[in-house]
Amino acid sequence: MSAWLISLEGTEAGRHFALGLALMAAFLHALFGALQKGRHDPWISRAAIDASYGIIAAPFALFVVPWPEPHMWPIFAGAFVIHVGYKVSQAMTYQRGAYAVVYPVVRGTGPFFAVFGAGLIFGEQFTTGQWAGVATLMAGIFGLALYNLRTITVDRDTMGPALFWAVVTGMFVAAYTTYDAYGIRATADPFTFLAWFFFIDGIFMPVYTWRRWRHLPSSEIVPLMKRGVAGAFAAYFSFGAILLATRLDKVGEAAVLRETSTVFAALIAWLMLGDRVGPRRLTLMALIAAGAVIVKLTG
Structure with missing residues (x-):
């Protein structure tokens, strides 16, 4: 599998496969966010999610994939720190704000900074048409957030801090997108990075939140563990897919395409959380999709 993926790097088939991976990551990331919220x-x-994917990844990291090269350990340390910041800010966001409002803000902030990061680290350049696509996508995403903000009736008293933390989380999204793309390109086998990343990344949140578990009713433990396992597999395929996409194709394009997750999030909020999807929302969702198409077609 690794040899086949590596053979696709820099090819037309690899670019098409990266597109599919980025869109799959978009859907699964929206599902992942809904599971956490x-x-x-x-x-x-x-x-619960982190503990699940850390435990599942452990045997693959230790016994299946090749061990990381010595230069990878500082890279893993940097990834650990960035993802800790991301998780803390994300939890602060979801604790304070309605999912339908804060999720679009997180995802709308991320691609803008990620494109700049890809330019600085990987020398990628967006065309004028692609920047127009980014602007279109971000207009749709932030428009969706504003529309949801006007219509929600919950968490309004904490929405200011929630939006602040949503922007901070979006900046961490951009940071881990570019940094992890650098990491997965720095090792010979991409699955080495993925297995060891999930193994290491699964440590912090279970340790950090252990006191909160003491207040959890026993009747909630099994449902929470089920949610954790479901979230673990969503994380594997979402985060794994976007990282493989950044190895096969441009980091900036993959980051922008992933933010169509906002469309999927709106649909999930409608189907799972009872939110309404009217003509205004549909128009904004179409704008997000159009922005992603423009970015891909004008690249």
Whole structure:
């Protein structure tokens, strides 16, 4: 599998495969966010997810994939620090704000900074048409957030801090997108990076939130563990897909395409959380999709 993926790097087939991976990551990331924002404390929900994917990844990291090269350990340390910042800011966001409002702000902030990061680190350059696509996508995303903000009736008293933390989270999204793309390109086998990343990344949140578990009713433990396992597999395929896409194609394009997750998030909020999807929302969702198409077609 690794040899086949590596053979696709820099090819037309690789670019098409990267497109599919980025769109798959978009859908699964929206599902991942909904799982964390569900009925449980978002700190504990994230801890359950992280513990699940860390435990599942351990045997693959230790016994299946090739061991990381020596230069990879400082890279893993940097990734650990960035993702800790991302998780803390994300939990602060979800603890304070309605999912339908804060999720679009997080995802709308991320691609703008990620494109700049890709330019600085990888020398990628967006065309004028692609920047127009980014602007279109971000207009749709922030428009969706504003529309949801006008219509929600919950969490309004904490929405100011929630939006602040949503922007901070978006900046961490951009940071880990570019940094992890650098990491997965720095090792010979991409699955080495993925297995060891999930193994190491699964440590922090379960340890950090252990006191919160003492206040969890025993009747909630099994449902939370089920949510954790479901979130773990969503994380594997979402985060794994976007990282493989950044190895096969441009980091900036993959980052922008992933933010169509906002469209999927709106649909999930409608189907799972009871939100309404009217003509205004549909128009804004179409704008997001159009921006992603423009970025791809004008690249």
